[in-house]
Amino acid sequence: NAGVTQTPKFQVLKTGQSMTLQCAQDMNHNSMYWYRQDPGMGLRLIYYSASEGTTDKGEVPNGYNVSRLNKREFSLRLESAAPSQTSVYFCASSEAGASGRNEQFFGPGTRLTVL
Amino acid sequence: AQTVTQSQPEMSVQEAETVTLSCTYDTSESDYYLFWYKQPPSRQMILVIRQEAYKQQNATENRFSVNFQKAAKSFSLKISDSQLGDAAMYFCAFHMDSNYQLIWGAGTKLIIKP
Numbered sequence: 327n328a329g330v331t332q333t334p335k336f337q338v339l340k341t342g343q344s345m346t347l348q349c350a351q352d353m354n355h356n357s358m359y360w361y362r363q364d365p366g367m368g369l370r371l372i373y374y375s376a377s378e379g380t381t382d383k384g385e386v387p388n389g390y391n392v393s394r395l396n397k398r399e400f401s402l403r404l405e406s407a408a409p410s411q412t413s414v415y416f417c418a419s420s421e422a423g424a425s426g427r428n429e430q431f432f433g434p435g436t437r438l439t440v441l
Numbered sequence: 442a443q444t445v446t447q448s449q450p451e452m453s454v455q456e457a458e459t460v461t462l463s464c465t466y467d468t469s470e471s472d473y474y475l476f477w478y479k480q481p482p483s484r485q486m487i488l489v490i491r492q493e494a495y496k497q498q499n500a501t502e503n504r505f506s507v508n509f510q511k512a513a514k515s516f517s518l519k520i521s522d523s524q525l526g527d528a529a530m531y532f533c534a535f536h537m538d539s540n541y542q543l544i545w546g547a548g549t550k551l552i553i554k555p
Contacts, residue, residue, distance in 0.1 A: 368548060369543070418486075
């Protein structure tokens with residue numbers, strides 16, 4: 327099992343460019359998440375998908391959109407990148423439901439720089 | 442709103458010794474979970490240990506144990522017999538039993554001196 331995979335690992339964009347971060351999991355998990363990690367801060371939730379076909383905003387959704395393509399894949403799109411979106415982005419998945427009993431498994435992250 | 446505070450930006454310990462990382466949290470909820478995650482230079486976020494708030498017994502995982510003080514809203518991580526591979530950022534996180542969001546502390550950088 328690969329677990330949670332993310333592509334790309336690194337990306338540099340110019341202000342105003344768009345891009346999509348890809349995430350896939352092979353653990354048959356129902357719930358998936360996108361976080362961003364900024365220096366000196368913990369992770370912050372951007373969007374999550376409780377189950378296939380549903381998505382909801384997290385703590386910092388502005389400037390992002392998501393698509394739950396199928397049970398395995400959950401993508402994050404930046405329509406018009408801004409320097410404030412320079413960060414490390416993590417995708418995670420968990421079995422099902424909101425309970426903290428369901429451990430979240432994380433991908434390796436994507437380091438995004440917006441110039 | 443729930444918050445998680447890690448007051449130690451950086452800690453160092455001699456190899457083979459014991460170190461304790463601090464975490465406090467603020468919530469009015471009674472049902473929740475607490476976690477310690479390790480993030481090595483590879484960036485991969487790895488779950489170290491988990492504690493259910495309804496359990497009085499402190500969780501242990503090999504060399505890792507927690508001191509959970511529910512009334513004080515404190516959740517510290519003790520690493521015994523520190524090893525060079527323990528060097529990493531350590532994050533404390535809080536999860537209510539009623540929603541999907543993990544609330545994270547800012548992290549503590551742990552340095553292991555050989």
